[in-house]
Amino acid sequence: MKLFDHPNKKFMSRFERYEPFIQDYTQMNTLDACDRKYFYRMVLGRAPKRTNFQVVLDFGKAYHKFREVLERSSQSGLNEMSSLGAGIEAALSVELDVPPRGSKFEYLDKAKLLAACKVAFIWWQQEKKQGTKKVIAIEQPFNVMLPDGSFIGGRADQIIDWNGKRYGRDFKCSSKTPEYFQKGIDPNDQCVRYTVGESEISGERVVGIIFEALFHSNTGKTRIEPFLSERTDSQLAIWLAEKVHINEQLKLNREKDIWPMRTHNCAWCDYIKVCRASSERAQMGILEMDYNLKPWNHENVDQEVVE
Secondary structure, three states: OOOOOOOOOOOOOOOOOOOOOOOOOOHHHHHHHHHHHHHHHHHOOOOOOOOOOOEEEEEEEHHHHHHHHHHHHHHOOOOHHHHHHHHHHHOOOOOOOOOOOOOOOOOOOHHHHHHHHHHHHHHHHHHOOOOOOEEEEEEEEEEEEOOOOOOOEEEEEEEEEEEEEEEEEEEEEEEOHHHHHOOOOOOHHHHHHHHHHHHHHOOEEEEEEEEEEEEEEOOOOOOEEEEEOOOOOOOHHHHHHHHHHHHHHHHHHHOOOOOOOOOHHHHOOOOHHHHHOHHHHHHHHHHHHHHEOOOOOOOOOHHHOOO
């Protein structure tokens, strides 16, 4: 995997650098949160041994596995029930973390996962009967060069044809309300990034992304609701120009080896104890002891889903 060069290592200079040259949504989402967090996770490759919401990540990974295997099995010629069985087996192969007692996500267990699979299967059956959507790609990776020579990458859950147009489809799990969830899809970097990337690899302009959200809670009914988020050529052009600008800012970070903290996100950050340490030496010690060396690689689908 090609990495960015860091010729001027000053901050935590003893550590190797692993910043991927191909940038994906998770990298940019991390940068949006905090340059320092980006440095810890994406440049130094240090990942929390256990995040504050590990069971949520595990649940999402298991649900993604179910949807992937369900569709692949069906396309391979298995009947509906056999495809369902293969999907459930794949989902249950993911080990769910046990959250602390009293956690608001304590309800995310295997029973809830099976309930989610059942809801998704019924949704999938209805879609197949309607016959209006055709899945043309599953878990399709993309690496696309932008006008400034940089690369973006990602992995499309699905690419589909619907009503004569091409869309990406992204599966989500959420405990938010649908109204709150919808606010997060426009503006949304992933939507634009995947629209650009999926258009390139499919050879046809992708109109936008269908976010198919599975909503779950400890009291309410598990249900699926789709959200369509399209982008115009003008919006894509603005995003590309902004991406070039962000790359210039990152280049300056590398040249000076300065990665500023954005303290408005500290309260829920998995790296807060690192930043609270009183010296650079102490920060490095915490990173070595309490975080795994796990360089980011967006082509590792399990890693992308989990983080």
